[in-house]
Amino acid sequence: xxxxxxxxxxxxxxxxxxxxxxxxxxxxxxxxxxxxxxxxxxxxxxxxxxxxxxxxxxxxxxxxxxxxxxxxxxxxxxxxxxxxxxxxxxxxxxxxxxxxxxxxxxxxxxxxxxxxxxxxxxxxxxxxxxxxxxxxxxxxxxxxxxxxxxxxxxxxxxxxxxxxxxxxxxxxxxxxxxxxxxxxxxxxxxxxxxxxxxxxxxxxxxxxxxxxxxxxxxxxxxxxxxxxxxxxxxxxxxxxxxxxxxxxxxxxxxxxxxxxxxxxxxxxxxxxxxxxxxxxxxxxxxxxxxxxxxxxxxxxxxxxxxxxxxxxxxxxxxxxxxxxxxxxxxxxxxxxxxxxxxxxxxxxxxxxxxxxxxxxxxxxxxxxxxxxxxxxxxxxxxxxxxxxxxxxxxxxxxxxxxxxxxxxxxxxxxxxxxxxxxxxxxxxxxxxxxxxxxxxxxxxxxxxxxxxxxxxxxxxxxxxxxxx
Amino acid sequence: xxxxxxxxxxxxxxxxxxxxxxxxxxxxxxxxxxxxxxxxxxxxxxxxxxxxxxxxxxxxxxxxxxxxxxxxxxxxxxxxxxxxxxxxxxxxxxxxxxxxxxxxxxxxxxxxxxxxxxxxxxxxxxxxxxxxxxxxxxxxxxxxxxxxxxxxxxxxxxxxxxxxxxxxxxxxxxxxxxxxxxxxxxxxxxxxxxxxxxxxxxxxxxxxxxxxxxxxxxxxxxxxxxxxxxxxxxxxxxxxxxxxxxxxxxxxxxxxxxxxxxxxxxxxxxxxxxxxxxxxxxxxxxxxxxxxxxxxxxxxxxxxxxxxxxxxxxxxxxxxxxxxxxxxxxxxxxxxxxxxxxxxxxxxxxxxxxxxxxxxxxxxxxxxxxxxxxxxxxxxxxxxxxxxxxxxxxxxxxxxxxxxxxxxxxxxxxxxxxxxxxxxxxxxxxxxxxxxxxxxxxxxxxxxxxxxxxxxxx
Numbered sequence: 048x049x050x051x052x053x054x055x056x057x058x059x060x061x062x063x064x065x066x067x068x069x070x071x072x073x074x075x076x077x078x079x080x081x082x083x084x085x086x087x088x089x090x091x092x093x094x095x096x097x098x099x100x101x102x103x104x105x106x107x108x109x110x111x112x113x114x115x116x117x118x119x120x121x122x123x124x125x126x127x128x129x130x131x132x133x134x135x136x137x138x139x140x141x142x143x144x145x146x147x148x149x150x151x152x153x154x155x156x157x158x159x160x161x162x163x164x165x166x167x168x169x170x171x172x173x174x175x176x177x178x179x180x181x182x183x184x185x186x187x188x189x190x191x192x193x194x195x196x197x198x199x200x201x202x203x204x205x206x207x208x209x210x211x212x213x214x215x216x217x218x219x220x221x222x223x224x225x226x227x228x229x230x231x232x233x234x235x236x237x238x239x240x241x242x243x244x245x246x247x248x249x250x251x252x253x254x255x256x257x258x259x260x261x262x263x264x265x266x267x268x269x270x271x272x273x274x275x276x277x278x279x280x281x282x283x284x285x286x287x288x289x290x291x292x293x294x295x296x297x298x299x300x301x302x303x304x305x306x307x308x309x310x311x312x313x314x315x316x317x318x319x320x321x322x323x324x325x326x327x328x329x330x331x332x333x334x335x336x337x338x339x340x341x342x343x344x345x346x347x348x349x350x351x352x353x354x355x356x357x358x359x360x361x362x363x364x365x366x367x368x369x370x371x372x373x374x375x376x377x378x379x380x381x382x383x384x385x386x387x388x389x390x391x392x393x394x395x396x397x398x399x400x401x402x403x404x405x406x407x408x409x410x411x412x413x414x415x416x417x418x419x420x421x422x423x424x425x426x427x428x429x430x431x432x433x434x435x436x437x438x439x440x441x442x443x444x445x446x447x448x449x450x451x452x453x454x455x456x457x458x459x460x461x462x463x464x465x466x467x468x469x470x471x472x473x474x475x476x477x478x479x480x481x482x483x484x485x486x487x488x489x490x491x492x493x494x495x496x497x498x499x500x501x502x503x504x505x506x507x508x509x510x511x512x513x514x515x
Numbered sequence: 516x517x518x519x520x521x522x523x524x525x526x527x528x529x530x531x532x533x534x535x536x537x538x539x540x541x542x543x544x545x546x547x548x549x550x551x552x553x554x555x556x557x558x559x560x561x562x563x564x565x566x567x568x569x570x571x572x573x574x575x576x577x578x579x580x581x582x583x584x585x586x587x588x589x590x591x592x593x594x595x596x597x598x599x600x601x602x603x604x605x606x607x608x609x610x611x612x613x614x615x616x617x618x619x620x621x622x623x624x625x626x627x628x629x630x631x632x633x634x635x636x637x638x639x640x641x642x643x644x645x646x647x648x649x650x651x652x653x654x655x656x657x658x659x660x661x662x663x664x665x666x667x668x669x670x671x672x673x674x675x676x677x678x679x680x681x682x683x684x685x686x687x688x689x690x691x692x693x694x695x696x697x698x699x700x701x702x703x704x705x706x707x708x709x710x711x712x713x714x715x716x717x718x719x720x721x722x723x724x725x726x727x728x729x730x731x732x733x734x735x736x737x738x739x740x741x742x743x744x745x746x747x748x749x750x751x752x753x754x755x756x757x758x759x760x761x762x763x764x765x766x767x768x769x770x771x772x773x774x775x776x777x778x779x780x781x782x783x784x785x786x787x788x789x790x791x792x793x794x795x796x797x798x799x800x801x802x803x804x805x806x807x808x809x810x811x812x813x814x815x816x817x818x819x820x821x822x823x824x825x826x827x828x829x830x831x832x833x834x835x836x837x838x839x840x841x842x843x844x845x846x847x848x849x850x851x852x853x854x855x856x857x858x859x860x861x862x863x864x865x866x867x868x869x870x871x872x873x874x875x876x877x878x879x880x881x882x883x884x885x886x887x888x889x890x891x892x893x894x895x896x897x898x899x900x901x902x903x904x905x906x907x908x909x910x911x912x913x914x915x916x917x918x919x920x921x922x923x924x925x926x927x928x929x930x931x932x933x934x935x936x937x938x939x940x941x942x943x944x945x946x947x948x949x950x951x952x953x954x955x956x957x958x959x960x961x962x963x964x965x966x967x968x969x970x971x972x973x
Contacts, residue, residue: 081560081584084601085608090561108529112620112655114537119565121532121896122572122916134899135879140530143657146624156528176559177620177656180590207561208587208621433732449567452577456729 048186049204056217061302087449090207092175093119094215098297099171099203099222101247101272102280103127106167108137110154110185111175112146115207124468126251127274132167141177150183158192158200168277169199169227179206199277201226216296223271223280224303231281233268238339240268241330242286242310244300245293246317248273252473256317259354259474263346265330271300284308288333290315290326311337317473319389320358324351358475359392365482366394372489375435376400377427377446378464386445386464387417393482398441399424429453443489458498460488522874523861532878532900534833534893535859536913538653539617540566541663541693543580546615546649548691548700548718549671550739553611555581557598557627558619559590562655572916574697574724579735581605585621594622595632602636606643609734612742613647615667620655647742649674659860660913661835664693665760668717671745672764678772679749686751687798688774689716690765692758694838694912695782697725698923699931703757703782706791706928709807710799715744715751724922749774753798755791757782758837759864780864781841782927783935784848785814791928810929817933818849824943825849831885832870833878833893834912836862841926842892842911842935843870849936855884890942907946909939 092115100107100123109116120136127133139157141150158170170192174185189202205218233240241260246253253273260267269275269283283289284304289312291301301312311333315326331339331347373396376386387397399422410423429450435441436457444454447465454461462484464472472481539556543566546554556563563582570578583597602614618629629650637644651670653663668690687707691700701721707714722738729737748754749772756765756778765776777794781787788811792803828851832843836858843853847869856870857880865873872884878893882900885891891901894912901908915921925931 081582081586082600082604083583083597084555084581084604086560086582086584087564088560089564090559093561093564112537113530113533113535113659114539114562114565114620114655117533117536118540118569121899122568131899136532137529138533139528140533140535141656143654146656153528158529160527160529176590177624180621180624208559208585208590210586429734430732437731449571452571453732456577 049209052204052218052221053209053214056214056221056299059217059299059302061298089212089215091205091209091211091215091218092173092207094212094217094296095173095203095205095219095222096215097123097212097247098216098219099272100133101125101127102169102171102275102277103133104130104168105277106132106135106137106161106165106170107173108139108154108157108161108170109173109175110139110141110150110157110178110183111173112141112177113138115173115175116140124249125247125273127248128254129276132165135165137161146177146181149181150178151185151188154178154183154185154188155192158188159196162196162198167198169201171201171203171222173203174206176206176208179208199226199230213295216293217299220297220300224300224307227277227281228300228304229281229284229308231278233282233285236268236285237266238287238337239265239334239343240286241265241334242269242271242283242289242304243267243273244271244289244291244312245297246270246273246473250468250471252317252471252477255471255474255476256323259327259350260330263327263331263350264343265334271297284310286310287337287339288312288330290330292316317477318386320355320392320475320478321388323474323478324355327351354475358479361479362393362482365486368486368490369394369482372396372442373398373440374485375432375441375444375446377432377444377450389478389481390485393478395485398422401425401427433457443485445485458494460491460494462488519870520872520874521865522872522876523865525874525876525880530877532882532896533859534857534877534881534896536569536660537566537619537655538658538660538663538666539619539655540569541660541665542615542617542651542653542667543578543663544570544660544693544720545664545667545671545718546613546617547578547723547736548716548720548739549613549615549745550722550736550741551612552615552736552739553579553581553605553609553613553734554615554617555583555601555605556617556619557583557594557629558585558621560584562619562621569914573914574922575919576724576726576922579609579733590621590625594625594627595635598632599636599639602648603640603643606646611646611735613649615671616648616650617653617663617667618651619653623652623654623656647675659835661693661760661837661862662860665763668761669764669767671717672748672767672771675742675745676748676768676771677746679747681750682752683750684752685712685799686747687712687714688748688751688754688768689714690754690756690758690761690768691716691718691720692761692837694758694835694841695720695927696922696924697721697723698925699782699927701725702925702928702931706807707755707795709804710795710801712795712799715748716740717745717748720922726923748772753777753794755779755794759840759862760837780867781837781844783841783932784845785811785818785929785932786848787841787844788814788927788929788932807929810933814929814933814936817936821936821940822850824940824947825851827852828890828943829854829888830890830892831855831857831881831888831906833857833876833881833891833897835859836864838912840864840868843868845932845935846892846939854888855881857881857884889946890939892939907942909942 116138186202189200193200203222205215268286269279291314304310313329316322331343401424433453436459443460445462445464543554546552560582567580583601589597649670651666697720719740723736727737751774754776756776769776830851843856853870855872856868857876878900892909895915895917926935
């Protein structure tokens with residue numbers, strides 16, 4: 048069953064990478080086989096958690112031994128404006144006896160305890176490798192628990208070893224399509240209801256976008272899943288338009304919602320000025336096409352014009368400071384091209400970007416925008432990155448937390464632009480935040496100090512004279 | 516505290532806000548204390564990714580950690596091929612002195628025969644005979660962090676240490692448990708070297724995890740005890756074993772080399788440190804150095820100054836077993852009342868722990884037990900629960916991702932004990948000062964010992 052679902056996800060016609068593949072290639076799937084001893088990155092379960100955990104009022108229960116949750120809970124910056132239950136880590140913490148005797152009964156008891164103690168609107172149950180091997184049927188347990196306890200209990204069948212984080216994202220999307228979306232009817236609907244898919248409200252980014260939607264008169268009916276509530280996700284099928292933010296991750300959800308409920312979708316991004324404006328514009332246009340009041344477009348244009356002039360005015364002071372500063376950008380997928388244009392708008396020079404997770408379309412787009420000589424690295428080894436930094440080829444590196452030490456140990460400024468980051472970079476205000484963070488880092492006085500030789504190293508002979 | 520309630524296992528099916536971390540993670544940390552080592556998890560790549568992120572967040576250091584990247588097919592057909600390929604790839608790319616393998620839930624559920632695979636690997640790969648290889652069985656579904664650390668140290672001892680015909684009278688082994696931070700290990704080395712002895716610390720996190728600045732790019736641990744030093748442990752005059760979970764490794768070492776071992780359940784607190792110093796005086800035949808004597812005086816003084824704030828304070832402690840034992844014992848020594856001692860896993864030290872409630876549990880248990888406590892001592896994961904019940908949290912142990920210098924704290928020896936005494940004492944002191952300025956009432960309720968907190972109660 049799980050295999051069928053994985054094949055289905057691999058066949059996804061909405062995926063641009065897939066569209067370019069032969070039937071045989073499609074069957075092989077998008078999971079590159081990993082090289083033992085030289086692999087990095089998360090597993091499918093990790094990916095499923097990333098998508099679903101932002102549903103803040105639900106309980107998220109991990110069925111597995113302690114490693115899957117114990118080593119990994121409380122480590123993401125997704126934020127909620129209300130319920131904090133999603134930050135509570137629940138696991139069945141399977142022991143040797145559960146491995147031998149099966150963990151299904153324990154799983155049921157765990158679900159029951161959670162429902163009795165926390166009374167969440169729903170419980171998500173995550174399958175992991177060990178119970179998948181021993182054959183615990185979590186779908187059956189969830190069905191049973193759902194009937195017994197009178198609450199949605201949703202199985203998320205994405206054990207780590209089936210594949211990458213990206214596959215896990217999609218399998219989580221399948222779980223939503225199968226068990227959640229369409230199960231709750233909203234109290235009322237409006238012609239401007241939208242659903243945003245693939246935005247996780249990291250560092251509160253959604254809150255930089257939502258006020259603008261409110262102002263234009265667009266109602267965010269459902270966000271999958273940033274600052275999410277179970278009921279809102281369940282009523283996503285009543286949206287008039289869907290926006291796919293991280294298209295690689297959840298393209299299957301957008302396409303299937305179109306297929307099932309006739310909701311058109313578009314791909315957009317909130318990163319960077321022009322992408323942000325495009326997204327608002329497209330949203331308004333598509334809603335009007337589906338019958339919303341034409342005034343929506345004018346209101347959107349009004350907001351865009353005001354915000355754009357404001358953001359460029361606010362970025363102006365950074366331009367002289369950023370002149371000649373070279374950036375190495377390592378980030379996944381969509382963020383690459385949206386960030387490139389945003390940063391260049393602020394006067395930075397982007398040397399190149401990683402395109403490991405980007406689609407062919409993304410790559411074409413960057414090429415068109417930047418020309419052939421712009422670097423697009425598919426798989427750059429840490430050693431090579433380190434060399435570029437040591438050779439003074441860049442003034443700052445922007446990447447995820449795990450590669451930060453490549454930069455910091457080379458004594459080159461670094462900025463976190465991944466999921467553990469503490470600052471919100473989405474929307475018009477976000478790009479100003481990003482430039483402020485870059486400026487703070489670049490202008491920090493430590494860089495000069497930490498690069499100085501120690502007293503016992505042969506430094507410049509003027510050291511003594513320079514002493515104050 | 517006449518009656519101690521003991522709950523040796525949790526009655527709940529849903530562990531909530533776990534305190535427990537997995538065995539392979541503990542093993543990885545132990546391996547990281549060996550110079551030019553690359554730890555390797557035999558399991559799915561997610562196991563490695565999660566462990567890596569946790570250690571990076573705690574130490575704020577690059578963490579070398581690799582995976583055999585098991586998928587569904589290799590899990591079912593057997594993981595030897597992946598293991599062999601991983602080790603060969605690592606040797607080719609990174610040339611480590613040692614590769615430390617830790618199994619995971621995936622490979623242990625399948626029941627991979629690691630002993631057999633070691634022999635097979637050596638037979639098939641004579642070209643890399645000079646790379647040390649250590650395999651440890653560390654299933655995710657049994658034990659926890661401390662057990663994994665212990666399993667790795669035991670595996671290193673059993674695989675690498677050799678008996679020696681000679682004895683170097685000034686050489687001392689130290690088996691440093693997972694409850695010792697890199698800062699603690701550094702402090703221990705200082706103390707031992709102060710007696711003219713040269714310690715071999717296994718593992719030595721002070722050399723690898725204390726903020727190194729490499730000159731070039733390195734994909735292995737940078738610093739730590741070297742493989743050659745480990746091989747030479749048989750020539751030492753004595754082994755100092757720190758922590759209950761190091762006892763098995765200590766026994767293995769003694770059995771293999773006849774080097775007599777001396778066991779210390781903890782090194783935090785006056786009496787515990789006195790015991791260590793007495794041993795070092797005996798081993799070296801030297802008096803205690805002047806610096807250590809001054810440090811002892813200073814600790815005694817801090818105890819006199821600080822005990823006001825500790826007396827009858829109600830404290831809940833939730834840490835890995837040996838750290839729990841050390842901290843709970845130290846707090847009790849200062850007159851505090853340990854109302855709850857919560858451990859993530861079962862351990863023999865829990866039997867010896869003195870607290871109103873001793874239990875194997877999680878952070879949600881701490882939240883329940885600490886409701887009327889004055890302080891919680893736990894790792895950073897305790898912060899959500901502590902905030903909900905409005906009890907201050909003093910962070911110790913791992914992970915500590917919301918504090919700088921987490922790995923460099925020192926809480927062993929006279930100096931470390933004094934640091935810990937002052938850190939926690941200051942939390943109580945600050946509270947009492949706050950209270951004083953709010954009420955201007957210095958009645959019986961204000962237990963500052965007559966103005967010792969800086970108020971005008973005299």
